[in-house]
Amino acid sequence: MSLTSELEPQLSLHFLSQSEPERGKAPPPLKQHPPPTTDPHQLQEQIQLQPVLQPEPLSRHEHQEKPAWMKHQRALLFMLGLTVWAAILGLIYYIHHNFHRQDAAAACRWAEARLSTSTDPFTQPCGYFMSPCGSSRLLQKNRGRQRGQGIRGHPQNQMEKSVLPERQNGETSYAKLREDKMLSRKNVLLQYVREILESNQNSRSSAVQKTKDFYRSCLDRRSIETAGAEPFLQLIQKLGGWAVSGRWNKTDFNSTLGVLMRDYSTFPFFNLYVGKDPNETASGTHQRYIQIDQPDLLIPIEWNRKTEKSQANAKTLRPFLASCQKFLNLLGSPPGEIMIHVGSFISLSSELAVAASPRHYRLSKGQLHQRMTIKELQRRAPAIDWLGCLQTAFHPLSLSEDDHVLLHNLPYIVQMSRTVNKWLNRHELSNSGPLHTFMIFNLLHTLMPAMDSRFSETAKNYTLALGHSVEEVPLWRHCVLETERGFDSVLTHLLGQKTALREAEEMIENVFDSLKSKLNELKWVDRNSSELVMQKVNSLIPRLRSSEEVSGGDDLDIFFSKVTIRTNSFFSNYLQLLSLWQNRRSKLLTAPIEAADVLSVTPFSLDAELLFPMGMFIPPFFHPTYPKAMNYGAVGFLIAKDIFHLLVPEIYYHSRSVHTVGKCVWSYYINATERASRDGVSALSTAQLQEVWVQHAALQVALQAYHLSLSQNSSDTSLAGMHHDHLLLRSFSQVNCDADPFSESMPLDPSFLIAVVCSTSDLCPTSPQCSIKSQQNSSHAC
Template sequence: MSEIPGGLELQISVQPSSQPEPERQLPTPPLFQLSLPTQDPPNIRDQQTQLQSELQLSEPNPELQHRAKTVWITHRRLLLLLLGLSLCAAILGLVYLMHHKLKNRNIHQGDTATPCLSPACQRASAHLSMSADPFEQPCDYFLFTCGSDRLSADSGGRQRGQGIPGHPQNQKKKTVWTESGGSNKAREDRGLGEEKMLDRKTVLLQYLREILESNDRPNSSAVQRARGFYRSCLDTKSIETAGAEPFLSLIQKLGGWAVSGQWNQTDFNSTLSLLMRDYSTFPFFNLYVGKDPNENVHGTTKRYIQIDQPDLLIPIEWNSKTQKSQAKTQTLRPFLASCQRYLALLGAPASSSMIHVGMFISLSSEFAVATAPLHYRLLKGQLYQRMTIKQLQHLAPAIDWLGCLHAAFHPLPLTEDDHVLLHNLPYIVRMSRIIDKWLNRHELSSRYCDKKEPTIRHPKTFLFLFFLYLLLPHLIPSSSPLHTYMVLSLLHTMMPALDSRFTGTVNNLSVSLGNSDGVSQFRYNLLYFQKVALLIHIYIVVSFHQVAPRWKHCVLETERGFDLVLTDLLSERTAHREAEEIIQNIFSTFQSTLHELSWTDLNSQQLVMKKVQSLKPRLWTTTEKFREAEHDLLFSKVTFSTQSFFSNYVQLLSLWQNRQTKLLTQQKEAPDILSVTPFLLGDELLFPMGIFVPPLFHPTYPRAMNYGVIGFLFAKDILHMLLPDIYSQSETVHAVAECVWAHYLTVAENADRGGVFSLSAAQQQEVWVQYSALQIALQAYHQSLKDQPSDTSISGLSHTRLFLTSFSQLKCDSDTYREFMPLEPSFLITVICAQSDLCPTSLQCPSITQQHSLQTC
């Protein structure tokens, strides 16, 4: 019992310690580890003695106590610091995770975004609901091609043409010459899918139609005149009732003509000047107004009169062997029949009509021999040849050049020392000789016996005309064939204002010539300026009469005379801020893409980068404020009738020619309302207003829709324009194109689409362009989401899905390079989604098994 108090004393002696709890923790563990006494009591006292000595050694020492305290505080602070850092890192990671999740949700989970309920969005939603969704029907986008063209090894891909024009602005140009003995199959194939195509020009014309048929701006007389002209064009009943009488009355004002038997034998140059001044008709040559590209002076505003070969009425072809043009002999018979039909509709006696038609064909064939296609004139350096009017008069004396040009550009003063630009001087010289010969001819038979001037090569046609002119050369005044030629040229100028019998004759001839797409032989060159497209597009409109609806024809004709009015109306409706934003974002992303290319030549890269960095992209719109009063004054000089479209059309031609006169002195480039593709003007990259129209673009659309459509089109146009030969400058083009093509072949082969064939260089470049354009548009959109995280949605589609679905609606955008795209752009969605987490759902066709994984392009 005496041993127990000893153990208790040990415990009590420790408890009263005044040391803080933390400082007692170091000696405490050994105490609690002591074992209770068991056997050998004599040893207990020894153990107690030993413990007491140890406890005495462990009695608190101020120096050791302070040192232990310092060490523990340091370790505790480090521990707390580590714990704090870990906690902060965990919180930051959680915040990042939540932000990343929220960001993906903003991009992919559009069902939580605010729905767009504007009228434009409602129409877009209805359109999307009726269209195939690539994420719901992926097989359609694996196998879809424009016009149901079939890919095969034999066809070498879906090639529809022979070459790439030099500039996107020439997208409306038709081939003027066909190779002798060539086939029309390519043109027929191209026309198969036209109705399915979302064509930018058609979209613009539909929007202009809405403007002309609306009732806003009722107080503007200029706007009311434009709409009145448009309505008179739609009034086909009045046009049919008038028949040919308006044109016959016009001929009488010009002094009559030999075909009708009543002709005052007016002076050749006087009649020609009158046609050019009042009726915008150029039978023997064409007139343009524009700048000289050879003038490298920065910011030059000087414009010149430009003289080109005419738009011949007779079908012609280019013989690549002889390097000459010639009348298409196999089409002379239908052309002869159409000319006879015109004279019959104008009341010409059947007894004399054949003589005049024969002379007209003979004269036309002579002019045809002197013409040359664009590629040949480019090769020979025949474009933009500068000379004074006096020099031109010396080289081509049959035309009174100063008098005719002064009449066409009245009241602008012109002198013999003024410069003009010629685009086929050999033709102008030859044309003058032909006119002089017909004005001062000897026996017509002697000309047809001259082997140096073969005009008609078909034997039967030659014999017919030979005996015709051999027997009847003196029955007709010498200048009659030239006058008939001018009258028939005027007839084709006035054709859109005449009844359906005339336009039906044009269309019948077009079908006879094998132009299944409705384009007749009345072709023209569109290589110089935006406004050149309007110079003679009247002929193209006539040719489309059977195919295109009447409203489209009337919109084009209204724009021809009232382009200033429609420019202001379109500018009022254009969302300038939204348009500028998407222009800048797409161009900025395009610049970043250039740095990612693998260039084969450092010098080429530097030149391209320098050029791109110097460009200033902007919306091409009028810089002047609203000019309603000015336009009202301008158009107050004309009076339009609601019952006589022919009379209105004559006044429109005069208005249009006056506009050409003003172009010569105009300081700034006026916006071209019919332009639908970007183009370069000095150091500016201009985007026309006509692109920013619904359904392609609308300010209330979700940005995903605008970037998916307009963004892609812009990127594609910029790549074509600024990198025309990128295939030879970057290895990336080949690698990306082959990668995309490999994706397609995995589908095309399994879908039994034909054998494997390789892509040409032009096809590889086009595949790269369109795939890169889609990536640029998508990157630009995602960048816009970072800057402005909120975006609306349509039909509950996620942002990226709405972007890709909107892009898929383009299907087959019509442009110059479409011929070289071996697959449809909508298939590029599957390549984007193949190895990417951008797409909300997997995009695979269930009926197609893809055994191997494809690389990311």
């Protein structure tokens, strides 16, 4: 981390080796870069001093004998050109170095701001560790904030606060960082992507520019509100109108259905997606199939376990009816016609809902992943032109009736076909087009995110009427998520350009090696159990899912060449996004690799690989110019914790250590807090024991991995003169409140693990004030 004290005089930055004490000798002189080879001003003076000669009449002899400077004209011109070129290179070097110094200084300020968001756990009493996220609790005492505030989108957070720094007059403001202790990795990544989209940095890539323009059009609420319902009404006319408005040209049912699925990613009667057959995956086959599932019906239904049927609840139907009426009213439907069409829509929806069933029921009945050919499906559910609809939806792929598809609720598909056929043949309703209106209603809900606030407010009121809460999502977050739906490949490309690939790959390798070493130290049930787990771990190939796997700028420009983004028409942009989304779904049928999830923040296994998304290696948790101790204390710990979570089932059932260490740490906690209130203290559940062990082991792995990196390169930087391990543990204490699916199982503040580690090892430079007594019944460390 090449940071200079002259750039940041307020920071105390030290270069430490592994063996130096916490407050050792002064840092060595910082290396100064040489000045540019040639000063452009000097170059200009040299050019101006060149003699200016006036031509005079020359004799023939004089003409033949040229002056000395003319004899070496080419050499002089060459030297002059070389000097100019050196000056240009020097100027470029100076500018690049200046930017590098600015980036390093910004990272240094960022690191300082990260440290200032929490108190030093080494200076806190045991009360600091009494409840989860103790440092956040201390901040709440000082600021009167409730737990949960500071988390983006949290219901208690009435005023939107920024998690990451915002640019103000070219500088970075860190005040809001100090207010937001509890950083969710997903929220931080979304904010990081937001900054990329909102940056004014020019790009020669047209795909990048279109992505940013799409995002900005989503933020332009004024244009969206001004447009009102007119863009949607125009789209209805493009689809042949509808009977609700009195103008419908009676379009073909199957043709309209195919267009809705292909161009607008709308699936009224059944869902379509692409995936593998788990039965084949187990045998090593990874072919993808079209998957046909029951749809996400708009009508509220509930599952009756006694009759094993879905049914509508009268109490929920009333607000649903009111919302449907409101939608038609907003679309300018004649008041006298609204109830006729709403009644038909609810009746048709109710008939379809009867055959729908929850996933757990279908799993118990063996109704998931039922394979059949399109020809066989046509025979079982003839009302749908399956080959025609699927060919339209997955254009330009070529399909045949002998191709296989996977069904996830065949009884529903059969019943849906009968229902559609019955409504198609109800001649008394031929002029009202109930099936067409049903499809338009579904299209409306698909496009509602791109429409004015009257529609979203109607949907919100309906949700509240059902007794459900509604999370207020900030506009920027909504727009980032919508942008990712269609432009995920561009965002992956942009994120890859900002990721420090070499540093991330080095950390992954060191953590994985240290984790395997930790597993070898565990006490196993028997030798076979140990070999079984280690064989699985050793078979995994950990690597960063880098930008090398995604399309380059030129390829992206070609792919998005037919996309036209209008900065003041989010609705038309959104239509193109839906088309892109379905196009991506089509490509999955033939793509050789899985589509990367740009917003992923946890590793996952794919075949024999353990893949780490680039979203794990972003500020404020990780930066290549941070001290390595900070990176290992935060992201190194998270990597180890995530890997352990993937392996917990195998480790728990084959090793005694999980239960033993979990109880050991918990007993330390009870012993350290014996003078505090003992309310709620009891034996831990299996899930709690597992999580205590996971986080304790992950912290040990992060420390070991960091020392492994020091053995490869003994130099590291620090902040405020803190010792390496002190800085690592301080950084760890800042991410232990990270929101993940397992956080509810952690019965104690993870910061307490610092006290446990420090009491049983010599890794800590000092002992925390929360000193814990040795266990009477334990002669070894947890």
